Amino acid sequence: MSTTPPAAASPAAMNPRTRMLLQAPIVPTLLRLAWPNVLVMLAQAAVGMIETWWISFLGTDALAGMALVFPGFMMMQMLSGGAIGGGISSAVARALGSGRREDANAFVLHALVVNLGLGLLCTALFLGFGRPLYAAMGGRDGSLEAALAYSDIVFGGVALVWVMNALASVIRGTGNMMVPSLAICVSVVVLVPLSPVLIFGLGPIPAMGIAGGAWAVVGTTAMTVAVLAWYLLAGRAVVRPVLAPLRWPLFADILRVGAVGAISTLQTTLTVALTTGLVGIAAGPAAVAGYGTGARLEYLLVPLVFGLGAPLVALVGTNIGAGQRERALRIALTGGALAFGLTEAVGLAAALFPAAWLGLFTHDPAALETGAAYLRIVGPTYGFFGLGLCLYFASQGAGRLFWPLAGGMLRLLVAVGGGWLALTLTGSLTALFAALALGLVVYGVTVVTAISRGVWFR
Numbered sequence: 001m002s003t004t005p006p007a008a009a010s011p012a013a014m015n016p017r018t019r020m021l022l023q024a025p026i027v028p029t030l031l032r033l034a035w036p037n038v039l040v041m042l043a044q045a046a047v048g049m050i051e052t053w054w055i056s057f058l059g060t061d062a063l064a065g066m067a068l069v070f071p072g073f074m075m076m077q078m079l080s081g082g083a084i085g086g087g088i089s090s091a092v093a094r095a096l097g098s099g100r101r102e103d104a105n106a107f108v109l110h111a112l113v114v115n116l117g118l119g120l121l122c123t124a125l126f127l128g129f130g131r132p133l134y135a136a137m138g139g140r141d142g143s144l145e146a147a148l149a150y151s152d153i154v155f156g157g158v159a160l161v162w163v164m165n166a167l168a169s170v171i172r173g174t175g176n177m178m179v180p181s182l183a184i185c186v187s188v189v190v191l192v193p194l195s196p197v198l199i200f201g202l203g204p205i206p207a208m209g210i211a212g213g214a215w216a217v218v219g220t221t222a223m224t225v226a227v228l229a230w231y232l233l234a235g236r237a238v239v240r241p242v243l244a245p246l247r248w249p250l251f252a253d254i255l256r257v258g259a260v261g262a263i264s265t266l267q268t269t270l271t272v273a274l275t276t277g278l279v280g281i282a283a284g285p286a287a288v289a290g291y292g293t294g295a296r297l298e299y300l301l302v303p304l305v306f307g308l309g310a311p312l313v314a315l316v317g318t319n320i321g322a323g324q325r326e327r328a329l330r331i332a333l334t335g336g337a338l339a340f341g342l343t344e345a346v347g348l349a350a351a352l353f354p355a356a357w358l359g360l361f362t363h364d365p366a367a368l369e370t371g372a373a374y375l376r377i378v379g380p381t382y383g384f385f386g387l388g389l390c391l392y393f394a395s396q397g398a399g400r401l402f403w404p405l406a407g408g409m410l411r412l413l414v415a416v417g418g419g420w421l422a423l424t425l426t427g428s429l430t431a432l433f434a435a436l437a438l439g440l441v442v443y444g445v446t447v448v449t450a451i452s453r454g455v456w457f458r
Helices: 016-023 025-056 060-097 101-136 143-155 158-175 178-200 210-233 247-284 284-320 325-352 356-360 364-399 402-426 431-452
Strands: none
Touching: 016 060, 016 284, 025 060, 025 143, 025 178, 025 210, 025 284, 025 325, 060 101, 060 143, 060 158, 060 210, 060 247, 060 284, 060 364, 101 143, 101 158, 101 247, 143 158, 143 210, 143 284, 158 178, 158 210, 158 284, 178 210, 178 284, 247 364, 247 402, 247 431, 284 325, 284 356, 284 364, 325 356, 325 364, 325 431, 356 364, 364 402, 364 431
């Protein structure tokens, strides 16, 4: 295979935003692009906490039901925005970096076709197999019915999540992080009051219970889709939607990164889902509620790291498209270091003060005990999760995802296989959580070691 770098666009023909990605100082540029994403992801994380807090007033069954649904819905967000979405951003960034403006424009339609098709497939799967899935994860009686009441609505409209992330990923691939962030922030502002109104009712609006939270998510997602579509159709972005014939090479350019990224996302979700099942079988629904609430914090690190990761896709992809390999590697490792520090701080705070997080959502003694045990053991290793995940996004920009995939597979084997073995031998959830912590360390160390040794360019 040839190692000759692709020809870059001439500076005169280059969009100023693309030139910034190729030439501006790394740390200031990364922080400038990251802060809108970090802000909006913190806002989304806050909304997730607020919605969980409101639903906790409906009782332990409702909280456990949401814990059962949450891994699957987060998987949809991660697949559409982080995996396939990363493939979209990477393809757009590399096309712009190498001066292929027509291809960059054509990626808008191809991205919509890919994500809409996958979104409809996910709707069919979760509506058809939701009940046996949640039952296998430990859902029983009231918690199972609560899970289905929430799941049938959010997954009925999950295609909107996929379309929203297709549009946002196209825009992020141009280096514009502000517009998707502002659009999502507006939906957050609407969701915060809308969710409790629909859950508990207000005036002529009837109380919908846990289903009201799901309807709030679907409605605000539809609003965000409309805003992003208007922005692209109005011609305000670096790329413009065009009605061109669909071409397999463009689909392949998205999917060769996005499909591998999807496997990595499935690994993360499968780890939490299988572990939830182990906790449910060993200790019952109250422990599931506690573990699910604790693990929700780990999941909320994903959108937080995405705040740094989305700019890395554009920065790394554009620089590799222009043949600037050393700069691309420096960008990736710089982002990984920032992500490690940010997520490690969150993990240490959770380990030191678990009740500050768990007490927001439940006062059930069994749930508090399980959640606190999880956070004290696994929280201090969150930095390795943030490191590996951030370098996963950077690898999307490079179009090289083997080592993040390998690291995720090792994590799955250590966490779930080792956790099952530890639980079988000791009967202790503490031993299970120790395996989860070790899995995170293995994941982060594997990915950063491989990338720092230059595996992208071999």
